[in-house]
Structure formats: C-alpha cells, structure tokens
Amino acid sequence: MDILYWIIVAAMFVIAFAGLVFPIIPSVVFIIAGFVLYGFFFTFAHYSYMFWIVEGIFTAALFAADYVANLLGVKRFGGSRAAVWGSTAGLLIGPFVIPVAGIILGPFIGALLGEMLVHKKDIKTALKIGAGSLIGFLTGALAKSVIQLIMIGYFLYTVLH
Template identity: 50%
Template sequence: MEVIAWVLIALCFVIGFIGLVYPIIPAALFIFGGFVVYGLFFNFADLPWWFWTIEILFLVLLFGADAAANAFGVKKFGGSKAGLWGSTIGLIVGPFIIPIIGILVGPFVGAILAEILFNRSTLKQSVKSGIGSVVGFVTSVFTKGIIQVVMVALFFWVT
C-alpha cells in the first residue's frame, strides 16, 4: 500500500509540473493534492501545522503569480484588457489547435486578434501586445516552476 501511495504522490507532482505549460491542468492543486494523498495514506500529523500554513500561502501565491505575470506582460507591452483576455483564451485553445508550440502561438495570436477586433489597434501595436503575452506566460511558467519546486522540496524535507 505504501508503494501505491508514493506512486500517487509522484503522479500528482508530475501532473502539477506538466500543468505549468498546460493551463487547463490546475498545477498548484495537483502539487497540493500530493500532500493530501500523503496525509490520507500515512498520517496528516506527520506534516506539522507550519508546513500546511506555508504550503497554503504558496498555493495562494501561485494563483496570484499566474494572473499577475500574464497581465504584467500584456500591459507592459502596451496591451489592453481585450489583449489580456485574448491572450488567456489563446493560452487555453492554442495547445489543442497546434500541439506543442500552440502554448506559445495561442496567446500571441489571441492577444493580436483581440487587440485588432475590440480596440481597432494597429497591427504593430497588436503584435507588441502579443509579444507581451508570450513574455508574461514564460515569466509565469518560470516563477510558478520555482515556487512548485520549493513546495515539493519542503514536503520531502519534512517527510
């Protein structure tokens, strides 16, 4: 039973890291889910209260970092709310339309189309917004990746 527990925990962590680049997967929740699986199979008391406090704060930080990095990237490059929404929709749809590279092409094209359609922006300004969306996404993946590594490292340090 112990082996099954560790396989499920590892699976949660792996899915969590895959979720960094596939926004449909709630990465942070899978990482946190690994901790819950540990508690269910072993003992929640093995993980002290301060561990749960820190991990919940990291979980909140992950959700905030995701939204903030994308918004920052689009806004920094002169994009609008429409560009931000287009980028977000492109981020979700892109990987399904163009596997693998759709994760970068989707937000780029989404931001450009939204800027042109809703704000009547020039192509030059729309492309800048698209570049900002990609910069925001890459920044978000990097930031969330570091936070998730710290979360998992803290888990293994405590267990």
C-alpha cells in the same frame, strides 16, 4: 507498498508540472492531492498548522504569479485588458486548436486579436503586444515552476525530518 505509494505521490507532482505546459491541468490541485495522498498512505502527523499555512501562502502565490506575469507582460508592451483577456483565452484554447505549438501561439494570437478587434490597433502594435503576452506567459510559467518546486521541497522537508 511504500514504493508504490511514493510513486503515486510523485506522479501527482509530475502531473502538476505538466500543468505549466497545459493550463487546463490545475497544477495546484495535483500538488495538494500529493500531500493528501501521502497523509492517507502514510500519516497526516507530519502536517502541522504551519505546514498548511505555508503551503496555502504558496498556493495563493501560484495563482497570483500566473495573472501578474501575464498582466505585466501585456501592459509593459502597451496592451489593454482586451489583450489580457485574449491572451488568457488563447492560453486555454491554443493547446487544443494547435496541439503542440498552441501553448506558445495561443496567448500570442489571443492578445494580438484582442487588441486588433477591440481597440483597432495596427498590426505592428498588436504584434508587439502579442510578444509581451508571450513573454508574460513564459515568465509566469518559470515563476510557477519555482513556487511548485519550493512547495514540494517544503513537503519533503516536512515529511522526511
């Protein structure tokens, strides 16, 4: 049964990484679910207060990384809050409208439309801001993947030592 339990815990972590590509999947929920399932399947004895504090800090960092990377990507290329909101909407809607490419095109198109519709920017400027949004999204996904790896690594260190 131990192998089955570890497979279930690992599946939670794999689903969390899928959340980097499909933002509708709440990555942090699946990482924490992996921790809790390990506790139910094996023991919660490995988890100290420090474990939960460290993981809580990383959880906050996951939320911040997504928002900050998108904001900086848009702002660096001259975008406004309309572009940030458009990018966020495109990130959530894009994968459903355009199944595979929507994860990349959604934030780009959302930022572009946000700038063109709200601030009446010309197409060249809006394209530049859309590119900034895409760069921000990709940077955020990279930062979140590193944070998730650290969270899982700290979990494994905690339970295996």
